[in-house]
Amino acid sequence: MRQPASVAATLERTDMSEEDEFDLEPIEILELPLDAWHRDKGARMVEFAGYQMPIQYEGIMAEHIWTRDNAGLFDVSHMGQLMLTGDGVAEALEAMVPGDISALKEGKMRYSLLLAEDGGVLDDMMITAVPMGLYVVVNGAVKWDDMGYLRENLPDEITINNMEDRALLALQGPKAAEALKRVVPGVDALYFMEAGSFFWGPKTDPEPLWISRSGYTGEDGFEISVPAAHAPRLADQLCAQPEVRPIGLGARDSLRLEAGLPLYGHDMNPDVDPVEGNVAFAISKRRRAEGGFAGAERILNALAKGPARKLVGLSVDGKMPVREGAPIFAGEAQVGIITSGGFAPSLGAPIAMGYVDAAHNAAGTALEAEVRGKRVSVTVANLPFVPHHYHRKGAKA
Amino acid sequence: MTRYFTEDHEWIEVDGDSVTVGITHYAQSQLGDIVFAEVPAAGATLKKGGDAAVVESVKAASDVYAPVSGTVIEGNDALEGDPALVNSDPEGEGWFFKLTLSDSNELDSLMNAVAYQAFVDGL
Numbered sequence: 069m070r071q072p073a074s075v076a077a078t079l080e081r082t083d084m085s086e087e088d089e090f091d092l093e094p095i096e097i098l099e100l101p102l103d104a105w106h107r108d109k110g111a112r113m114v115e116f117a118g119y120q121m122p123i124q125y126e127g128i129m130a131e132h133i134w135t136r137d138n139a140g141l142f143d144v145s146h147m148g149q150l151m152l153t154g155d156g157v158a159e160a161l162e163a164m165v166p167g168d169i170s171a172l173k174e175g176k177m178r179y180s181l182l183l184a185e186d187g188g189v190l191d192d193m194m195i196t197a198v199p200m201g202l203y204v205v206v207n208g209a210v211k212w213d214d215m216g217y218l219r220e221n222l223p224d225e226i227t228i229n230n231m232e233d234r235a236l237l238a239l240q241g242p243k244a245a246e247a248l249k250r251v252v253p254g255v256d257a258l259y260f261m262e263a264g265s266f267f268w269g270p271k272t273d274p275e276p277l278w279i280s281r282s283g284y285t286g287e288d289g290f291e292i293s294v295p296a297a298h299a300p301r302l303a304d305q306l307c308a309q310p311e312v313r314p315i316g317l318g319a320r321d322s323l324r325l326e327a328g329l330p331l332y333g334h335d336m337n338p339d340v341d342p343v344e345g346n347v348a349f350a351i352s353k354r355r356r357a358e359g360g361f362a363g364a365e366r367i368l369n370a371l372a373k374g375p376a377r378k379l380v381g382l383s384v385d386g387k388m389p390v391r392e393g394a395p396i397f398a399g400e401a402q403v404g405i406i407t408s409g410g411f412a413p414s415l416g417a418p419i420a421m422g423y424v425d426a427a428h429n430a431a432g433t434a435l436e437a438e439v440r441g442k443r444v445s446v447t448v449a450n451l452p453f454v455p456h457h458y459h460r461k462g463a464k465a
Numbered sequence: 466m467t468r469y470f471t472e473d474h475e476w477i478e479v480d481g482d483s484v485t486v487g488i489t490h491y492a493q494s495q496l497g498d499i500v501f502a503e504v505p506a507a508g509a510t511l512k513k514g515g516d517a518a519v520v521e522s523v524k525a526a527s528d529v530y531a532p533v534s535g536t537v538i539e540g541n542d543a544l545e546g547d548p549a550l551v552n553s554d555p556e557g558e559g560w561f562f563k564l565t566l567s568d569s570n571e572l573d574s575l576m577n578a579v580a581y582q583a584f585v586d587g588l
Contacts, residue, residue: 073527075492079495411521440519
């Protein structure tokens, strides 16, 4: 397990990850379209996924709570926005993802996984059917690897367009819809996991935005793809709404952890399959019956027999956070490892997620984690820690 | 009483041969919301540069090293129930531990307030 750094060393860290101190330095740390905008808002910038990103403005705790109660604006422009086009693109992509992509109707999206030959998870992603083809949003840290893997494995007639000229903003929270509809009329007609094109700006010269009702905080909210040149103006207009404040990566991490949402590169990696990763819901019914995706044999076997280990939530006794890398014990035997952990501002307590062996991963199982040589009681918990508040079609208001 | 500072962003208040140790206002402002602090027990022997306490923000855990050698008189138990004292009053109520100095010569290498401010300004 990684030992704590000194206070000075912690302050000197300019990257977000706890894990990558031995990684090679990227050749160049890139700036995103809203770089100056963040600095102007008083953001503390850190390196994340090869970019300068805002980790916080007024403070992680306050930003987290603001998002749960109001609406938070997140810059997620580091993520890859890919447009896949060409005849048979859905069927072609299905060779590498386990979702029913061919059945996806225009304007509908689903959470999916990019799978390696052996069934390991190379990335998680959002796939939306659009008139041109498929709009795919992938994680920033692995987007170049994803594009290489897709190019290698998709037929030549499928085109991959990395839309680097677009920024991506997420507006999340219970008041996101009422704030956004003032800036982009009509957007509140979308339900969770739906997307469409909406006009923004003066009627004489409107700008089309691609907007989905989705996000990664567990709250209702939207993700907005906007041409990079217009991103600062849109961010200004959104933050001019009384419900909206800018929110950094720090709160994004604590919000998604409370929502039980896995963070790729921490809670999932190429060694784990989707069943172990607790994202088997991404394997569509038809695909379970037919197979025909990378690693299908391993994955369908794990579905039938149950995985040897699984990503679970863990509630933590006391106040001491249990963080990534801490081993998990049942008595003397190590039965797992923490992959995400921290303090949950909405709960006022530490929470964690980690992989635990099958014999010990039922909800309610009492286990221990080891932190700085000391044992801490943890209990396998149902996810999410904080209930989701999505705007689902057919759900009661 | 004299107050000294370290490059590791600790303050040391000296009163005879007993000293009080905490982290600086600059350190807490950069660490962000403190959610947990672990302080040493009375009687523990600390060696200059060795692990003495732990401070955890929402984001990360950091070690607090002993700025000087000595024997712990008391840890600040108030931090257990209210770790945010480190944010609200870092150089007062948010102290970490008190110890009895074992070698007052170790104070010679520490910075005074002016030198520490210059150090922070240079970061």
